[in-house]
Amino acid sequence: xxxxxxxxxxxxxxxxxxxxxxxxxxxxxxxxxxxxxxxxxxxxxxxxxxxxxxxxxxxxxxxxxxxxxxxxxxxxxxxxxxxxxxxxxxxxxxxxxxxxxxxxxxxxxxxxxxxxxxxxxxxxxxxxxxxxxxxxxxxxxxxxxxxxxxxxxxxxxxxxxxxxxxxxxxxxxxxxxxxxxxxxxxxxxxxxxxxxxxxxxxxxxxxxxxxxxxxxxxxxxxxxxxxxxxxxxxxxxxxxxxxxxxxxxxxxxxx
Amino acid sequence: xxxxxxxxxxxxxxxxxxxxxxxxxxxxxxxxxxxxxxxxxxxxxxxxxxxxxxxxxxxxxxxxxxxxxxxxxxxxxxxxxxxxxxxxxxxxxxxxxxxxxxxxxxxxxxxxxxxxxxxxxxxxxxxxxxxxxxxxxxxxxxxxxxxxxxxxxxxxxxxxxxxxxxxxxxxxxxxxxxxxxxxxxxxxxxxxxxxxxxxxxxxxxxxxxxxxxxxxxxxxxxxxxxxxxxxxxxxxxxxxxxxxxxxxxxxxxxxxxxxxxxxxxxxxxxxxxxxxxxxxxxxxxxxxxxxxxxxxxxxxxxxxxxxxxxxxxxxxxxxxxxxxxxxxxxxxxxxxxxxxxxxxxxxxxxxxxxxxxxx
Numbered sequence: 001x002x003x004x005x006x007x008x009x010x011x012x013x014x015x016x017x018x019x020x021x022x023x024x025x026x027x028x029x030x031x032x033x034x035x036x037x038x039x040x041x042x043x044x045x046x047x048x049x050x051x052x053x054x055x056x057x058x059x060x061x062x063x064x065x066x067x068x069x070x071x072x073x074x075x076x077x078x079x080x081x082x083x084x085x086x087x088x089x090x091x092x093x094x095x096x097x098x099x100x101x102x103x104x105x106x107x108x109x110x111x112x113x114x115x116x117x118x119x120x121x122x123x124x125x126x127x128x129x130x131x132x133x134x135x136x137x138x139x140x141x142x143x144x145x146x147x148x149x150x151x152x153x154x155x156x157x158x159x160x161x162x163x164x165x166x167x168x169x170x171x172x173x174x175x176x177x178x179x180x181x182x183x184x185x186x187x188x189x190x191x192x193x194x195x196x197x198x199x200x201x202x203x204x205x206x207x208x209x210x211x212x213x214x215x216x217x218x219x220x221x222x223x224x225x226x227x228x229x230x231x232x233x234x235x236x237x238x239x240x241x242x243x244x245x246x247x248x249x250x251x252x253x254x255x
Numbered sequence: 256x257x258x259x260x261x262x263x264x265x266x267x268x269x270x271x272x273x274x275x276x277x278x279x280x281x282x283x284x285x286x287x288x289x290x291x292x293x294x295x296x297x298x299x300x301x302x303x304x305x306x307x308x309x310x311x312x313x314x315x316x317x318x319x320x321x322x323x324x325x326x327x328x329x330x331x332x333x334x335x336x337x338x339x340x341x342x343x344x345x346x347x348x349x350x351x352x353x354x355x356x357x358x359x360x361x362x363x364x365x366x367x368x369x370x371x372x373x374x375x376x377x378x379x380x381x382x383x384x385x386x387x388x389x390x391x392x393x394x395x396x397x398x399x400x401x402x403x404x405x406x407x408x409x410x411x412x413x414x415x416x417x418x419x420x421x422x423x424x425x426x427x428x429x430x431x432x433x434x435x436x437x438x439x440x441x442x443x444x445x446x447x448x449x450x451x452x453x454x455x456x457x458x459x460x461x462x463x464x465x466x467x468x469x470x471x472x473x474x475x476x477x478x479x480x481x482x483x484x485x486x487x488x489x490x491x492x493x494x495x496x497x498x499x500x501x502x503x504x505x506x507x508x509x510x511x512x513x514x515x516x517x518x519x520x521x522x523x524x525x526x527x528x529x530x531x532x533x534x535x536x537x538x539x540x541x542x543x544x545x546x547x548x549x550x551x552x553x554x555x556x557x558x559x560x561x562x563x564x565x566x567x568x569x570x571x572x573x574x575x576x577x578x579x580x581x582x583x584x585x586x587x588x589x590x591x592x593x594x595x596x597x598x599x600x601x602x603x604x605x606x607x608x609x610x611x612x613x614x
Contacts, residue, residue, distance in 0.1 A: 050475060076477035088475075090468035092580070101465045102476045107458030114457040115450050121457065128458075168477055 001064070003028045003204050004172055009048055009058030010228075018044045019228045022058070024206075026172065031198060031205045033219035035212075035239075037248055041228040042208045043085055046174050049206075050082050051075040063171065077105060081170030083161045085177050085208075091150040095141055095160055098149050099132040102167035106131065132167065139163040139193075155186045159193070166201065173197075175207040179214050187214055194218060216240065224248065292437045307437055311505050313545040314440035315498050318447045320525035320537040322494035325451050327523070328531035328580075329460065330487040331467025332394065333402040336409030337495050337522045340382040342514035343412060344496025345503040346422055348378030349431045352504065371434040375443070375500040382496025383489045385412070390488035394481070409519055416511040427510025428503075435505035443501060447494050452534055454490070463487050467532075528569060530576030540577060 006024040010017065019041045026032060034042050047053045049060060051072035059068045067075050090098050106128055113121040136142040139159045144152065149160060158178060165173060178194070179187045191214055198205055209215045215222060216236040224232040224239060226248040232239055239245055288310070319337060326334045351374045358366045393404040416422045454460050462483045465473035474480050503509045525544050529536030547565065551558045569577070 052471070052474075071479070072474045073477045073479045076475060082475055084472070084475075088469050088472040090465055090472065092468060093464065097461070097464075101461050101473070101478070104458060104462060104477050109457075111459075114459060115453050117453055125457070164476070 002026060002061075003030075003063060004049075004206075005061040006049070007059045007061070009045075009055040009060065011044060011048060011053055011055050017228050019048065019055075022225075022228070022230060024223065026204050026206060028171075028204055029198070029202060031194075031218060031220055032207075033215045033222045034206065034208045034225060035210070035215055035222060036225035040225040042225055043176060044228075045225070046082060046176055046208065049075075049174060050080055076168055076170075079169065079171035080174065081165035081168045081172070082174040083158075083165050083176055083178060085180065087157050087161055089149040089157055089161060089164070091148075093149060094145065095136065095147050095149055095152065096129070096132055096145040098160060099135055099164050099167050100128055102164045103128045103131060105168070135163050135167050154181050155183075158182065158190070162193075162197075166197070170203065172204045172206065175205065175209075177208050177210060179209060179211045187211060190214070191218055289441075292441060308505075309545060309549055310437055311435060311440045311501075313542050314437075314444040315501050315505070316522070316525060316541040316545050317444045317538050318494055318498040318501070319522045320529065320541040321448055321451050321534055322491045322498070323522050324526045324529070324531070324534060324537040325455070325463075325487055325494075326491040327526055328533065328537075329455055329467065330463040330484060332484060332488065333398055334405040334488070334491070335402050335516070335519045335523055336389070336405035336407075336412075337491075338514040338516070338518035339405075339409035339412040340386055340492040340495035341499035341502070341518070342416055342511070343385045343492075344375075344378035344382040344499030345509050345514070346378075346416060346428070346499075347381040347496070348374045348500030349428050349503040349509055350421065351377055352432055352434070353428070353430075367432065367434050371439065371504070374504075375497050378500035379493045379496040382499065383493035385496075386489040386492025387485065390485040390492075394484045394488060406516065406519070409514075409516060413511045413514055416514070422511070425510060425512075427508060427512075429508045431503050431507045431509070433504060433507050435501050440501055440505070443497060447497070448534065448538060451490075451494070455534065459483070459486075464532075524566065528566065528576055530578035530580060532580040533576065533578040533582055535582050536576055536578030 002025045004024065004026040006022060009022045010020045012018060022041075022045055024032075034045065036042050044053065048055050051067070051070055051074070054069050059066055061067070062075070062078060062080060065078065067078060070078075090101060093101075106124070108124045108127075109118070109121045112118070113124075133142055133145060136145055139162070141156060141160055141163065144156070149157065152160060158181075162173075162175070162178065175194070179190055182190060194205065194207075195218070197203060207215075207219070219236060222232075222234065222236055222239045223230055224242070224245050231244045231248060232242045234242070292310075319341065323334070323337045326332050326337075352370065355370055355374070357363070358370075361369070389405070389408050393401060393408070396404055417424055422428065455463070462473070462478045465476065465478055466480050466483055470480055499514075502513075506513075521544075525540045526537055528544065529538070529540030548558060548562055551561050554561055573579075
């Protein structure tokens with residue numbers, strides 16, 4: 001059974017048809033890439049999947065449940081985590097607090113426990129802190145737990161964002177240009193990290209990326225979006241040789 | 256916080272040093288104050304009525320500043336209608352007190368002790384209800400727009416109080432029983448600070464802080480932002496209502512004039528001066544700003560000029576407020592005594608980043 005099934009979703013902003021008739025099926029454990037020229041509607045697809053936008057047509061079915069029109073915090077709880085194209089960390093907070101916030105679901109205490117600071121409040125808080133720290137360790141950020149997030153170097157901010165998204169226990173992880181602004185070495189490290197994460201957490205990953213070398217090496221299947229429509233779908237090899245894809249990226253051949 | 260790191264240690268140590276001096280000073284004042292209040296309660300008249308009045312006002316202002324800080328500083332909702340909630344609490348509790356009648360089965364003193372907290376609670380709940388009703392539609396707005404909406408709401412409450420029969424319009428309500436003693440004021444101030452402190456340092460508080468930092472990211476982390484925004488607004492309103500009730504039973508007279516925009520601004524000033532997001536900052540700023548006009552009384556007509564000037568200077572040199580987002584909490588207390596006893600710092604291996612720094 002497919003983990004995520006997207007049926008014919010469309011959305012328009014004013015007169016602009018940002019996404020039209022987008023279809024997608026993700027099997028558990030798959031690693032699929034979404035590419036396309038700037039303004040093709042890639043991030044809009046992500047925003048629809050995570051509930052930031054409501055599609056005007058079509059349905060999104062996740063894990064057997066119709067999630068079309070659900071609020072984005074509900075969709076997150078159901079198991080879709082995401083990162084953002086232009087990193088959205090809680091900038092003024094520490095690295096540790098950034099991850100702790102993602103453990104909202106883990107707070108096993110009620111208001112009474114909050115106000116009176118009972119034992120279960122303290123145990124639960126300790127648990128959250130421990131989990132958050134171990135999560136940071138995986139991403140090699142535990143040494144910077146006390147630093148303010150905005151002071152981290154760019155590559156580490158990207159890693160922290162992934163760590164934070166993973167803290168929410170997602171089944172499906174959406175990565176919006178995870179390698180943007182990274183140097184080749186950092187990109188290679190990211191590649192290894194994504195591969196490892198997928199195995200370790202048995203994740204399904206759907207990612208947008210402009211760095212073709214990363215996409216081609218990482219993804220098993222690639223979708224190409226242009227003007228809101230899927231123009232090609234297939235293995236990296238097929239995509240590389242697809243004339244419509246080449247046209248979309250480089251323009252039509254002059255005859 | 257739970258972890259220490261070696262990075263930024265120098266800066267943290269400098270701040271720590273400054274705080275270790277500040278903390279015992281604050282503690283000493285607090286203990287002294289409590290002794291005074293206790294003696295007062297035993298029947299010794301040490302503090303004059305004048306000072307007692309200022310202290311009660313300071314406690315009421317602490318409640319107001321800390322509750323507004325939950326809304327403005329922690330959740331990042333720019334609200335300037337706090338006086339409105341205060342008015343709701345003040346009127347509801349005052350009217351209840353006046354209409355409760357005399358209970359025959361207990362003495363008047365006992366009746367006051369039982370009745371007063373109930374009346375305050377009712378005032379707080381009424382204000383919380385107002386906060387809920389206002390919050391649900393207006394909290395869709397952000398920043399300046401929300402500020403204007405809450406400002407408008409505060410004015411609506413004032414004008415309603417001015418025109419209703421039951422609130423006696425501009426004449427106000429007089430001869431409210433003078434129930435607010437130093438004890439009550441301090442008790443409610445302490446309870447407020449403790450409750451809000453505990454909320455802020457929990458999962459719920461983290462959700463609120465996340466909303467302040469980045470609402471979209473907070474949603475993507477599974478936080479129900481609407482719920483927490485309305486919640487923070489309602490809790491803030493509740494305590495403003497309690498403070499309003501305390502004020503009504505302290506002044507024994509309330510009129511709509513006391514709850515105008517200026518009052519809201521005055522509370523906002525305390526929050527900004529203490530540091531948006533710092534609860535201890537709000538407490539200290541509330542005390543300072545209550546005392547300052549009185550301390551400056553000898554300057555007569557120039558008093559308010561100096562008062563305003565002090566604020567301007569403070570905002571120029573510390574735009575983030577006295578404390579920024581830092582808190583003076585128990586870790587400071589621990590580290591203060593640990594640094595006094597010397598070697599204990601090194602004898603604790605799990606603390607690798609020097610003495611306990613707090614976030």
